[in-house]
Structures are given as C-alpha cells and as structure tokens.
Amino acid sequence: MTQQHRNNYFKLVALIVDVAYLVISKYIKEKILGPDSFETFLNKEKHKLVHIYETSQCCECRIPSIKKEKLISRKQLLILYKSDERNQIRDHKKYARNKLTQICICEYSAKAQIDVRVVDITLANYIIQKCGKHALGIDNWIEQIKDVRNEIFHLSDIQEMTDQMFGIKWTKLEGSIMGIAKEISSDYANEAEKHIMQTQKLTIIGDYMLKYEIICRDYWRNKCAEFERAQNQVIDEKAAALQHTMPKLFSRSMEKECHQTMRKIQTLDSMVNKINVMVNIFGSEENVELFDDTELVMKDNKRILIPVFMQLDIPTSWDKTKVFEAIDEFRLTGTPDMNIRIKAISIDDLSMYAEISKQVLGNVHELRSEINKLMSTMLSDAEIDTMENAELCVNLNVPDTSEIATPSSIVG
Template sequence: MAFGGQQDFLKRLQQLYGDVVMNVVHVYFEREVLDKTTFFLFLDKNKHELFHELIPKISCCECFKSNSIASVSKTGCLDAFQFDLLFDRSACAETNHEIKRGQKIQQYCVCNINPKTVEVADLDIILIRAVIKACCKRTLPGHPSWLKEIKDVRNYIDHIGNSCRISKSDFEEKWIRLETNTLNIALMTGKSFQLMTQKDIQRLKAEHDTIDKIQAVVENANDSIKEDILNALKNQPGVSQDAIGQISYQLNQLLFKITDLEVNISTRRNTDEIVSEQTDPTKCYVRWTLSTPSSWCVEDIKRRLKNVTELTNFTLEFVYAGSIIMDTSVSLDLVKDPEKFCMAFLEFLQNFVKTCEIDTTIVVIVDVAILTSLLPYRGTRKRSFGRCRTCKNRNMTTDSDKWCKDCQELFCNTCSMVHGATNYSANHNILCLNESMEHFPPKISQTLICNEHDRDFLFFCETHQHISCIECVRSYHSSNCDIVALTFAALNRTSSSALEKSIELNVQELIADIEQVLSDLAIFLSSIELQYSQIKTSIADECKGNETMNTTLKDLKSKYETCTYVIEKDVNTLKSIKLNISAVDIQLYQAKRYCSERQAFVFMHNAIKSVSKADETFRSYINTMKTVNLHCESGEQLHMQGYQKEIIDILVEKADLLSKPEHEVMSKFVDGLPDKLAFYVRASKPKDASDALTLAKTGEAYKYRECENTVAAARIFQQANPKFRV
C-alpha cells in the first residue's frame, strides 16, 4: 500500500485515538466503573479518595471522621489541573476544619470541595486511569495493561508534536497496539460492541487506502511535470549537468545549483501549507529557497527585495526574515508549459541578481530549491526555532517554545516550567518565541572568562572602564580604583542604555559613511565609463584610417582598465569593511534582546574595540585611496592617477597627416594644458613641441598644474571625527 507521507501517519494515529479508541474507553468506564450512577454522584462519593491523590501526605477533616488515608509515604496520581477539572475548590473552608501552624497547613478541609458537572467524554486516558486507580476497590474485567498500552501510545502521539514525522514501521506498530487493546476492551462490553468497533476501524483503514491511491496518482502526474521541466531546463543557455545529474546555471562566476524541484500542482488536497481554499484557480505559488554565501549581506538583499513587487513573471508575495526564502505567485499555465517555465525560471534568477546588486565576479556556489503548489504559503508554516535542549538529551524530538536568555538554551513549554522551578534558574529571564523575532538565535560568543588568568569575569573597574577577573583586580587595579560587581555594573548600564545607544549611533554613522563613499564611487565609475567612450570616439573620428589609431586606442583601453581596476578594488575593500560592521550591528541587536544583562554588558564593551577598529580601518583606507582620473581636454589629453600623460606624439603624427606646421602642433598642445601650467609654458617661450613638453613636466613638478575638470574618486570626510568615541 502506498502511503501519503510520514506526517500523515501521525494524523492517522490521532484520528484513530480520538474517533474510535477513546469512545470505547468511555463506554467501558461508564459501564464498569460508574455502574448505573451519574459521574457527578460518583465524584461526590469519592472526593475524599481523589483529594488525597492530589494532597497525599497531609490529612483532611474527613480523615478525622473516618479512617485516614493520608500518609507521608504515599504518592498521588493527580495534579492540580486534573483535580480542578473535576472539582471546584473556590468555597471557604468550614470553621475549625482547616488547621494551620503559622503558614503551614496541618489539616485540610474537603467540605468546601464540590464536584463539577463534567461529562465522561471530557476525560482523557490518563485521568481515567487515575480515577480507576483511586476509586475502584474491586477488580475490573479485563487486563490493566490494556489501558496502559493505550496511554503509552497517547503519550507518544502527544509528545512527538504535530510538526514531527514518524516512520512507517513506527506507525504500523502503534496502530496495531491501539487496535488490539481497543478491541480487547470493547469485548468486555459485549461481542456486538466489539464487532461494531472493528467496523469503525476498518472504515478508517479504507479511507486511508483511498487517500493513498489518489495521492499515488497525483504524485505520478507531478513527477511527470517535474521530469518535463528538468529536461527543458537542460536545454537552456548557461545550464549544465554534471556526471551525477546535478543541474547548474552559470552567471559569470556565480553558480546556481538546483538541489531540489518539487511540483504539487495536480491537486488541491489539504496540506500543512494551506491557509484558505479561497485561492485564485489561475495561479500557482512558487517558493524559492536560496543558500546564503558568506559574501552576501542577507539584510541588504531583503531590503532591496522589499522595494520590488515582481521579478520577471513571478509576483513577490513574501520574503522571510533570517534567510532568503521567497514566496512568489505565477500563472498556472506558465508552470504547465515546461519550456516557458524554464525561461521564466532563469530570468527570475538573473533579475534577482540584478535587483539585489549581487557581485557575479566572485566565485560563489548557491543552492536553489523550488517548491510549487496550487495553495499559498505565506504565514502558514510555523517557524521552527529548533529542538528543546532538555528533550533532546532524553532522545525526544520536541519543538522549542521558550528561550532562556541566561542559559542561551531552547526549551519546550514543559521543560521551561521545570527550568524556572529550580533554585539555580528561578530568576532566569525566559522569552516566548514568536514569528516576529529577527536574527534569532543569537550568534554571540558567550565566553565570560579572562584569557590571561583563565578566571571568570566577575568585576568591573569604573575608573578604567575595564571588565576584570579577581586576578586582574589584584594585579592591575589599585585600591584607589572604583571596583563593582559585574552584575551590578550591567544592571546600571543596561537601565540607562547609555552604552548601547552610543555604540549603535557610531555603528549607524559608520555604515552611512561607507554607503556614501560607495555611492560616490559608483557615480565616479559611471563618469569614467562615459569619458572613456567620449575619448575613444574622438580619437576614432580624428585618426580614422591611420595605422596609429589602433595603438592609441589600445593604450587608452589599458589606462581605462587600470582606472576601473583601482575603483573596483576600493569598492570591494569598502564592502568588506561594511560587511564586518553590519555583523556587529546585528550582534548588538541580538545582545539587547536575546542575552542576559551581564552577557550583553560584556559584549557591548568588547564591541567598542571592534567598532573602533573598523572605524580606524575605514578612515585610514579613505586617506590612502588614489584619485583616479581619465579625461580629455580639447580632445587631446589623457589624465590618469593624478599624473598628466600628454600624447604629443599623436599630435605630431596627426600634424604630418594634415600637413600642419610644428608651431601649430605646439600651440595645440599648450592650449590643452590647465590654465596656470599653460601660462608657465608660454612664459618660458618654448622653441618646439619637444621643448614645450619638457617645460610642461617641469611646471607640473613645481605645482603649476591645477586641473579643475577632474572627478573625485571619493568624498573627503574632513567633518568626520578621526577617532571613535563612546
């Protein structure tokens, strides 16, 4: 038999337990335990016994009247939640029935406890077994292990969680246990009731078989569409397939590897991703999941994607926080046409790279997974933060719901309550996890140990603003220093927020300065490209048909490539600095929200050094950046890297072609010089063009050259503070 999926197995066990098993258990309880009385009267009659399953060691007023069933060695089988489901404890105790010694109760009053109107159908298997254990003095028909087997399977279903999956073998084993023990219990009621229960189980099996057959047909249809898409993709330009069948798409040095392609467009069968059946029948929804190389800034990519609504034929529906997962919608007809879908697929990747300004000259491999469905994904899948640490240690897989800021650990709801109940962690700060949490979990080193002395950081010197261990205090901080406990300093600094606000301000200013320089460099590179095109056109027009034209253009191209190389080198260096300071910015966000006051305080102090170093690196690099120029004055001069390279030989050759005398060549050359330099050359009265060139170089050496028609490679930050201060 084909099965629908591992997650469907869990749902089927839940359906069997809820629709059939508990119905049989409830009938058995009413017949054998209640024995023709109502559950309300049963609770009223047995409240003394049930109370001491909640409070087993301390006697009550009823114990005083009859035999006491409380004992210091007794353990109860009910908790407060279960007891309050059955009884109301809000009434006041009778006079002299409750005895106290100080704050300690030595005798309880059960007269104020009244049964609630509860239906047997509201009881689960655990509460039923507890009631039977406490109240049934006689031996019930059947074997006690039947209820225990059902309880064990119920605990397995409940603890594994809806987001987890179980194997086929586990599913079959749990199903057989539920079915066998349920039919055994049903037989205690009667043979006819057992046959009726067996028919209900067979009906469920038949429904599951039908679903499996439908799903098998659907999967075959989806596999066929997937195969057609992959075959069409192999024939697209830039797409290759390696020896193991891995399909890749090359964009310059950027390689997209198609790691997964899943197609679910042949049915609208309900899945975990469904948010509503009211969907557009002409649409198909595509989820793109891209791996994030270290050279990519995910936050920059997300910010740019938020400014666009469509890439090629794909409409952006949602971009997830924390990674590059894009939910898009596209025409269903496009997906059903493999050739058109493949073209749109590759165009989407191209436009993604262009929109997000991703550098394709860096060798990077990006894994791409695509999932298509007739149903939308947005806001439907519960974000998984990871597994509960404590449950993992017990070989259990439970999704986490809480985060301990002090321990930096994930916990489920149950384990977080236990964690908060211990003396050691009673004061720990526990956060509830939610979908809006960004940059979680924090990636911050939590080392609070002195590297020099291998001792814990426990103190803070207010005088030197230094975090210290006990040995640091003894060695480097005299008795005149103001030493306080690190926890105290962290609480004071965190409450005032002065430290983090100062660091955040400096980080934001530094990022803004870097972005401004990058913007200036982008503008400058565009001007260089324009100047190169204009000079190239000018030379081609004036030297057309001349053999020296190719040599001149080749020399011009070489200088242009040198200019662009210098600019691109500066851009890459600045992007690297920005990437490092952006990482610190994210860590500041994480420290404030997901770390304890002590951990955040230590990180803030360490971050001061990181930000200061990044600021110093940026300022020093700006000072060493070269001003690169490439332009033509009167169509005759090339300027590069602050040094003027005159092309007088070209002018002489042009003069020969045009039959121009040498004094015109010299005049043309001098006219093209900057004003002060041209005045110096004319005042020196050169005899010929060669003499004029020598005088021009001499004048340039004596600072007569002041070219006003140049473009700065980066703005000068004279107004910025040269040092980082907190």
C-alpha cells in the first residue's frame, strides 16, 4: 500500500462526510422543509415517514395510497421519532379474525429540537423520496453518492485506491454533489465547489478515521434494515401458517402479547427517573480563560469549544460494554452544533476526550441540563433500568495550565 493510495481512499471518505452530507442536509432544509423546523416537518409528515418502517394499515390511513414497505430498521426510525406507547389510543387498533389489521401510530412524535443534520444518506434518501417534489436528477444523484459509500465500505480491509479508480469515484461524487447544490442556488453551488476543491487538497491525518467510522455505521444501518425485513418476512410466514393450522391457539390475546413483548424489547423509557446523576467538575472558569485560542480552543459557528476529559463511574451491576456502546453511538451520531462532542472513549475505564461549549461549561444549569440529556440517552441505549435507585458519577476534568484543580459538584 502506498501513502498516496491510502490518501485517495480517505479523501473520498472526507468528501462524503464533510461535503455530501452537508449538501444533502441543506437541500432538505431549503427545498423540502421550507419555513418549518425539522421537528415540525417530521410531525407533519409522520404518516409518510413512519410507514417506511411500519407496514400495517394505521389509524391515519384514509386510502391505500402509501406503499407500506419496511425500508429501514426501528433503530433508524428512532433517530427521527421518539416512541411512547402511553400515547396510543386503544380504539385506533383494529382486529379481524383475531389478527391485528390496524395499528396506532400516535405513539410516535418527532424528537424535540431535532436537527436535519442527524440524518444519514439512507434516511435522507427516503425523506426526499417520500416528501420531496422529485426534482429531476435528485434521486439519481443521491443513489450515486450511496453507491460510492457502499463501495468505500467494501474496501475497508485494504483502505486504499489507485489514482485511476480515485479519479472515477471522485468525478462521480463531485457531479452528484454539484447537481444537488445547483438545485439549491447558484451561490450555494459556488460554495460547495470550493469545499470540494479544499477536500481534494486535504492532508490526511488520524481524525479521518472517525469519518470512516461514520461511513461504516451509515452502511450497516442500511444492511441491518435489509436483514430485519428478511427475518420479519420469515416470522410473518410462520405466524400465518400457525394461524391457518391452529387458529384456536393463535388467538387475539397471543398476538397482542407478542406485539407488547416486542415493543418492550425495542423501546426503553429515556427518562433518568430514579437514577441520581452526580457531576464532579475539576477546573474553574478562571482556568478555562487561560487557554490560548490558537492551541486548545477552537471556534466553530461562533462558538468556542473547550477540550475536557470525562470519566464515568457506574454501578458495578451495570453492563460496562453496553454503556460503552451507547456512548460510542452518541459519539458517532453527534452533529456539529451539539454542545458536548465526544471525540474518543476508552472501554477499559469509560474515560472520554470531549469538547464542550465554553458558554455551557461556564453555566452550571446549562451544563447540568446537557449532561443529563447525554446520560438519559446513554441509559436508554444501554438498557439500564431507570426505575431502580442508583448513582451515576460523571467526573469532568478541564485541563489547567497552572496545574491547579478546583473541584466543585452539582447534582443532576
């Protein structure tokens, strides 16, 4: 492997993650959302988008005009929507011959203050397909970007690309990105072209491994949805055979219990509930001011991000591996406007290198709120029983150039 071939590979990764994702998000925001926030849009279009996962007739179906095909996994759907079974309306469910024929989708609502940048290529593709105006070329351009993403994933073992192959892939990506950008505006197309040129001149360093991980996660979410579709088809076929051969055993209550059990497995309340989150902060606001803007502090969208070290002290009864996976998922799916960005995490002691907005770091109430949101997501994804009393300690260390640490603590 030559360094040039490796650079070729990671430049394509950067072009997808740094430019293609941004342009696709911009297209959705400008050409599909209009004046609405992404949260408002998702609630308005809930019926169309929920049915790329839910295949049954639902309480909002009026005519069979929506093709109901499971195109994504439940995990992908829950990137956009939160699910609360308590919001279901009993009368919205209908049965025929002991079989559930209509479901209630009132349990779904858009995540609060969700940003369009959380969507990956797969979700963006379906949002544009189901809710867009089908501008000429858009579907084809996104499909080409998705194809290159898949090809990059399948080269993960060698992580290299010849100059000739790089040129072909780059031209394909560049044409698709510019095609979408021109649909937004000529000014934005000029801006996108500059980003593409800058990406082609990149010096590849270790940080681009994170972007490579994002590409892989995006790909595997799509593949998992395909696996889930195939498995569900097998289950449906077996259920239909059981109902045909033993209709008395396959009762309405059995099917209802089956659905309830599956829902419990797939969802978990994300409230912190009875888990007390202790946050220990080492380092004062005065120490934070000592950082030099050219070294440890970086500006992003007019915000200053402070590098910090975090370490979780969890109860011994909790599954450390699940906690690690939950935090790592948060790291990979984070958006640029988040106030806490996790850059790296160790599975051994759950210590993290992160960046926190200086504004948040200097306000005890904002910091508590941000950490509680992070911990709530972690508890949900790690399948922790939040109704059991427990203490979770988050130790936050702000590097101090004077090497003097001043501890303080807050309770979440």
